Amino acid sequence: MSPDLRKAAVLAAAMGAASLLAVAMTPHRHLADAHPREKLAELLPTSFGDWRIDRSILPVPPSPDVQQVLDATYDETLARTYRDALGRRVMLSVAYGRNQHKGMNTHRPEVCYPAQGFKLEQGGQAGELDFKGRALPVTRVVAAMPGRHEPITYWLLVGDELTRFGYAQRWAAIRYGVRGDIPDGVLVRVSSIEPDNAAAFQLHDQFIRDMLGAVAPGRLPRLIGSASTATTAAPTLRP
Numbered sequence: 056m057s058p059d060l061r062k063a064a065v066l067a068a069a070m071g072a073a074s075l076l077a078v079a080m081t082p083h084r085h086l087a088d089a090h091p092r093e094k095l096a097e098l099l100p101t102s103f104g105d106w107r108i109d110r111s112i113l114p115v116p117p118s119p120d121v122q123q124v125l126d127a128t129y130d131e132t133l134a135r136t137y138r139d140a141l142g143r144r145v146m147l148s149v150a151y152g153r154n155q156h157k158g159m160n161t162h163r164p165e166v167c168y169p170a171q172g173f174k175l176e177q178g179g180q181a182g183e184l185d186f187k188g189r190a191l192p193v194t195r196v197v198a199a200m201p202g203r204h205e206p207i208t209y210w211l212l213v214g215d216e217l218t219r220f221g222y223a224q225r226w227a228a229i230r231y232g233v234r235g236d237i238p239d240g241v242l243v244r245v246s247s248i249e250p251d252n253a254a255a256f257q258l259h260d261q262f263i264r265d266m267l268g269a270v271a272p273g274r275l276p277r278l279i280g281s282a283s284t285a286t287t288a289a290p291t292l293r294p
Contacts (some may be wrong), residue, residue, distance in 0.1 A: 103269030109138035206255035214238030
């Protein structure tokens with residue numbers, strides 16, 4: 056075999072091996088198929104502690120074009136408003152996607168609220184919420200429009216890992232991907248109409264603790280992952 060033919064054969068073999076490796080490393084197993092999935096409406100209680108569903112106020116409905124994107128992105132969404140014995144209202148929105156790669160950013164408050172005409176008075180600020188000794192990573196946002204001031208608290212679950220949007224989210228997806236898994240995703244958003252941001256966030260934390268405390272322990276991983284799952288930090292990169 057001539058040197059040129061030998062080089063061509065080696066190159067072809069290398070290209071073939073790279074192609075097979077790419078196929079082998081392409082995620083193909085949906086984590087959502089590994090366990091039965093309950094409807095969000097069945098997973099989250101309609102009442103707990105002092106909280107009851109209040110049907111007089113709903114979270115901001117998306118515009119028709121945004122709703123079309125949401126329908127194509129998520130497999131299920133849930134929107135409720137709860138009211139406590141003191142008359143305080145908290146709005147809850149949950150979005151579930153069987154494939155978290157499929158545009159989870161669409162429902163991100165920093166994206167969907169401006170799309171509804173809101174102005175962000177406070178961009179996403181990282182925070183933590185203590186739930187039974189476990190620090191849950193949450194993000195705080197404040198959106199406003201004339202006549203409505205809405206502080207927002209939300210968190211993101213990718214597969215079994217609580218994480219944040221951006222590099223941390225992609226890093227979590229990559230770790231699943233190298234195992235051949237396609238993780239599902241859950242975005243939980245809590246908000247209230249309240250001019251005092253600090254008071255609103257304090258109420259959100261109380262509401263979230265009450266809500267999660269009312270969910271059966273075996274169902275909690277659907278909302279906050281497993282306590283034994285530690286989220287590995289993403290490499291330090293600038294967005």
